[in-house]
Amino acid sequence: MATIKKAYQPIFEVLNANLDAQVSDVIEQLTALASAKTGGGGGKATNFHKLEDGTVAGIKCYYHGLWMDPRVVEFGNKTSSPTGLNNMCKDGVNKWTKQDRATKNLQQEILAEVMSGDIAPEDIATVQEEREAAIKAVIPREDGYGFATLEEMLADSEERGLAVA
Numbered sequence: 001m002a003t004i005k006k007a008y009q010p011i012f013e014v015l016n017a018n019l020d021a022q023v024s025d026v027i028e029q030l031t032a033l034a035s036a037k038t039g040g041g042g043g044k045a046t047n048f049h050k051l052e053d054g055t056v057a058g059i060k061c062y063y064h065g066l067w068m069d070p071r072v073v074e075f076g077n078k079t080s081s082p083t084g085l086n087n088m089c090k091d092g093v094n095k096w097t098k099q100d101r102a103t104k105n106l107q108q109e110i111l112a113e114v115m116s117g118d119i120a121p122e123d124i125a126t127v128q129e130e131r132e133a134a135i136k137a138v139i140p141r142e143d144g145y146g147f148a149t150l151e152e153m154l155a156d157s158e159e160r161g162l163a164v165a
């Protein structure tokens, strides 16, 4: 096996631990590893927040793009991630999985509709584009939970009586 340059070793460790994962599952971790560190210290990742005692008190859900407290809404376990939790809330994982499957099935569906005459061949590209956009739209959580900033999320958690420091 090739000798991996030291700077890239953490990236390969993540990749090796996630050989069956999709790129979307590990991209955030890799981005954090590959990003230039800002400020001194541990090069804190910006997609999760831990309290002083190590409790994970915030994750920026990769699907919803919003900060959520895993003590308020459910996140699945994921041992390979730096938080021990998935980077998407459970609701997000469900929606992402369905949308991903729908995107993969789209071509077949459109082809079937062309064969049955429901779609004219010259409209294939337009229909595909429209449906893909509809499928990929982020569907908010039914409970409306999620915050644009970590600060807002922590303020909400504090109001709920959760530890925030």
Ligand SMILES: [Zn+2]
Residues within 6 Å of the ligand: 061, 062, 063, 064, 065, 088, 089, 090, 091, 092, 093
């Ligand atoms: Zn989510």
